[in-house]
Amino acid sequence: MLSFMSPFFLFILQHPLSIPSLQILLLQILLLQILLLQILLLQKSASPLPTQAPSCPQPPIPHCPESTSSIFFLIVMSLHFNTLTASAYPTDPSQPLNTLSESVMDTSSSIPSASLRKSSRPVKTPSYLQDYHCHLAISAEPSFPFSVAVTHPIQHNLSYSHLSDSHKAFTLALSTHTEPHFYHEAIHSPQWCEAMSKELTALEANHTWVLTSLPPGKHPIGCKWVYKLKFKSDGSIERYKARLVAKGYNQQEGLDYFETFSPVAKLVTVRSFVAIAAAKGWSLTQLDVNNAFLHGELDEEVYMSLPLGYKGDSKLPHQVCKLTKSLYGLKQASRQWFSKFSSTLLHHGFTQSKCDYSLFTKTAGSTFIALLVYVDDILIASNAPAAVTKLTAFLDAKFKLKDLGNAKYFLGLELARSHQGISLCQRKYTLDILEDAGFLASKPVKFPMEQHIKLSRDDGSLLSDPTVYRRLVGKLLYLTLTRPDISYSVSRLSQFMDQPRVPHLHAAHRVLQYLKGSPGQGLFFPTTNSLQLKAFCDSDWAGCSDTRRSVTGFCIFLGDSLISWRSKKQSIVSRSSAEAEYRAMAITTCEVTWLLSLLRDFQIDHSMAALLFCDNQAALHIAANPVFHERTKHIEVDCHFIRDKIQAGILKTLHICSTHQLADIFTKPLGFVPFSHLLSKLGVLNIHSPT
Template identity: 60%
Template sequence: MSLPPGFGRKGEIRVCKLHKSLYGLKQASRQWFIKLSTALQDAGFHHSKSDHSLFVRTHGNSFTALLVYVDAIILSGNNLQDIEEIKAHLTRQFKLKDLGELKYFLGIEIARSKKGIALSQRKYALEILDDVGYLGAKPVNSPMEQNLSLSRDEGEYVKDPSSYRRLVGQLIYLTITRPDLVYVVHILSQYMDKPRTPHLEAAHRVLRYLKQTPGQGIFLSADSPMQLNAFCDVDWARCRDIRRSTTGYYIFLGHSLISWKRKKQTTVSRSSAEAEYRSLALACCEVTWLRYILNDLKVNHSQPVKLYCDNQAALHIASNPVFHERTKHIEIDYHLVREKIQDETIKTFHISTSKQPADVFTKSLGLLQFSNLLRKLGMINIFFNLRGSVKENMQDSRND
């Protein structure tokens, strides 16, 4: 903020004392959240300890949850009268715009039916295609060629690396509802500092896959059982540059996919069993956090979480507390898996590699296996009609 010309004498140093935060300053968002939190606490809400952007309130038999992202708010509950009272309370404090039933939030499209809720980012996907000029591209059925291996040292450098970085950044946000893209986007994001031609070609293939399925998304079933099931897998030392393994996991609530992640491990693992054990630990941490979230939402989950892994050696390490050569070099914090097994928070199971749904996170698969795993993940495209053709109108989408 600059002082107006002519204010004060020449050479005199003066500053402004702000009585309230201005939009755009570093502390503005913090001050806004403090003010909003105070207003919500006055209405009887309290912070969730597991997610600070979640506020919950219990009043008799009624339960209300409020989720905040900067100045966008989602309000839900089992009592319509309580929801209206909260809206009136916030209206007295702030200038609000009630958008009604949730249909579009931060680029995510929400479609409801009696069977459940479908989440997709079709409009955002079409905007990416339009931005890059791929609306007329020839579509493909998979986001990455099977067994493709990228490296930092092969191919010529891209002339305009900023365009590559912009594209990968857009694709990263698209993975919020597209777990089928997580593997390839994670690979491409590793080369954003110095992208080469093979990396750009792989990114363009992702765009051609988006042209085939712009409305693909996840489905949250209305009659799904309240049982957490986790599947974890690892891509052992496949990275040709640093040889670190990569963890991938999926977590289901009943039949609905609610959490997924692919992350490169911080150290090099000497064996696949060690890498799988670290993957178990990361999935275990996520499961523990989800149990806290369910508790805040008043969802009872007293039974152990089922954690599936396709590596027998890792499962034996997790269940066997005996110290031996294979685990003495593993950091202490990874042994939390044993602790969770002993207190019956989780229960581990073996799953065949051919039935492991987390493979879509750790490998570049063929079309048949890739399609089968997507069905297991509960991914759907609500923009397909009964014949299987896409109800797309690219020109109308650009005008939305």
């Protein structure tokens, strides 16, 4: 008993206390005992995820020898904790938080100095807790007067305040709903189970297959489920779409299929389609064909294993599905479907475009209607809404389709329309890329690639997992459909897909940081448009340090709407900057010639010559004067057709100052000032900008 109480008496003698102070001390001892009991109970029911300690400075804990009793330790801790609490967390909320460290320093002087003791036991989450997921709720009023926050939240770069109520509802619905990726995820949802049941019922009603035993020598291909949400124009879910897809990569050429080519709409055509509709004031209607590939006839003999969730006929041994009609995933499925759909439109009086075989137009008096098809997604523009209604009814009788109303989400492109024009962006796709790469909380940068960076095939060490880089660059390539500002950066990164290295991945991460700053940025097509073509072309001579080839860049506007651009390394080494610029002019002329033919399909008369701006006087003289000399006689003949276009009055070349050359953004990395200057002239708009 004496050994138990001696530290206590020594402490009282060294620190004389009054009777009220002793009462407070004993009360603190009791409270600490209760606190220790609660801690023991909490340790028995530990959280699955380790909690993170607050980042405030912790007070020094005096070290007690082994002979010191636990009561002495509790007394010292109680006094120390009481002083810290009274000084570090003031009752006045106006007191700044930086007084915490000062309070700690003041209290530490009243405590006997002792060396700190820190446990060397490693903190590790038990392995069995890895099987659990914990969703922690964040309290509205934290227990500490500070909170750990993200330094660069996405809310600083993304806003929905500029959207109309209807488009805001559509955008939020698009962002909040998720889709399952596997069958075992979908079976837990009644909606997806019903969607799979409807799909199997439709396949059986369409006589897509017959159940049979697998013949000797035949190998069945597999199949899988793919899930997709379809939204209405108001943001509500139109339907849960479950699609059975055959694993066509197991098919053998010459046995299971022969021809596979099927045209799809060019993305330049899609942008031109929307830009013309905005300028003409045409309506934009979106349709979706139900089970489109099932309408194609299958000529080859193909066997498929039973789908998940389909019982089949238990009487048949080794039962498989012998396909009688086309199915999603087969290599020839898209070709068979497009053949039937195009023949139906041609019989209905439509004309198929020779510039893009996915574009169909029809003129009846003053009524004009244009239809663009990308597999089973259909976009219709017309100056007569009644003609669209009539066409929709005709196609529904033939193929059973869904009318999605005004186009809002086509091929991953988000369309927002107002009286000023149409905005085209890939906001959701950008956020998905940032989330998958873990860059939603990254610090944004103002331009996608450092100005003086020189990426090479041999710099840095090889990546241990190159698929991460390839997957990221592949996603960024599709993002360039509405983001011309990253075209050069992505084109440069795509040149290292075979052997990506660490510097290449760092450069790709910088592009993600740039996208973080403006995830909702995209193209804007105004209603006021002259519908006249003007093009800008440029080149960076010997820009590739590995091959010394030049980089071609061009951009083409329809009025004020940017509809086509490219950033690509030339296939041949140019001997001079004039030759590199001349090759860039030739490539741009090809694109302008094609666009002029496309405009004729939309009944647009381009009476004036298309303008081509170049900042190289030597290249302009070569194009305007049909002469050959020592510096140009080796240039291929196909490059000289630009002279024919100039002489025919189809094209007119003009000189432009290099500082105003818009195509410069597609040929080399630029600093913030020239990059932002050129970007402001490309017709991009961020309707989701917070400011």
